[in-house]
Amino acid sequence: MHISEGILTWPVLASGTAFAIAGTAIGLKKLKTQDIPKTAILSAAFFVASLIHVPIGPSSVHLILNGIVGILLGWAAFPAIMVALSLQALFFQYGGITTLGVNTLLMALPALLCYVFFKPFILGKNNSITLAAGFTGGAFSVFLSGILMAAFLVFAHRNFLEVSMAVIAIHIPIMIIEGIITMFCIGFLKKVQPSLLGT
């Protein structure tokens, strides 16, 4: 989910943009030219994931996958997610110019934290630890995105409190699904092509 244009106030927009630019600058600095194609693949996957709808009860939700992107990319998740969001703005007008920074921050910061906290467990020999870290990482990053989004809304206007509660509530089922998908996906990659995970 993105925060649309015209909702946040300028202090929130400006500080979100500043943090997103800082993160992206660090990510770009750490990104070697020969790794750009791999990053672009994941960035494209992040874009396409938002078009894949997964059933949940009678309804369906689209995938976010910022946990996997974080685990696979580390700091490069910032530029990768910023690029994917700019393309979404270009193609579908989800988000836009003024909210690009805020949206990047709320997707990429959890991705980065997921990398910092859960990557070490994923690389280990024990498979059940890998799966557990995958689930927690995937769920955690979506939940944190929801929390950040809610926080930005409340910072923008105190009347948005109820809306941000609704935002967090919406993120809870998505969080569980993302956890399950991330868990199986990481397990799969570890079996099929561990080099993608950086082992």
Added chain:
Amino acid sequence: MLNEPFSIGNSFIHRTDPRLRLISAFVYSIVVAVLYGFPSLIASVGFSFALVRVAGLNGKAVLKRLALINGFVLLFWLILPFTAGGNILYSLGPLNIYETGVFLALQITLKSNAIIMAFIALVSTMNFSTLGHALNSLRLPQKFVFLFVLTYRYIFVIEQEYKKIWRSIKVRGFFPKTTIHCYKTYAYMIGMIFVKASARADRVYRAMLCRGFDGSFYTLAEYPSSGKNRLFLCLIFFCTFSIIFLEIVFHG
């Protein structure tokens, strides 16, 4: 699933230098994003609508986009008028509709639609390669532009891989349900997309190295400055300043 319906056209806006369009969209969006007063907001919706008209875009297609994006704004309409507090505008049984909430939701709706319409008219009217070149000549970091251009290219690769795997899953009688098996299938499909696409990315990169790629991004496109570009700039500046003027006069 991907197309750029607005990039085809031969209007005044389509022919303007894409760098100017990007910068004006940027400045204009920021100005509209910080507005509060209704006169200036209404003026900006009018101006953005005029931009869409000048770009000669298909009205139905634009409306369809706007309807999709207003989903998030709808969430505010569903909650804000009932929770904002302050003056009661109307009582609906146990529910009170508050004035502040309605105004706030209306403000958001106007802002959001004004910015998106301007974005569609100014930015979505370029095709992707033009945008890549424009970003490059605006001196964005080279790695960023390269990542941007490659990501765009790979979206179609990934989409193809996704459709291929999805077909073979369907052929085997898969039906999406809320079960662990279904989620596992999705997860393995996504994993397989990563594996296949990264192998492909690797091949593409080696082919690029063979052709002398050294990490820099060249562009052959040139944008000569013309009277039309200057006219465009004057118009955008005039409208942006009138919106700022309205804001200061009525909401100062």
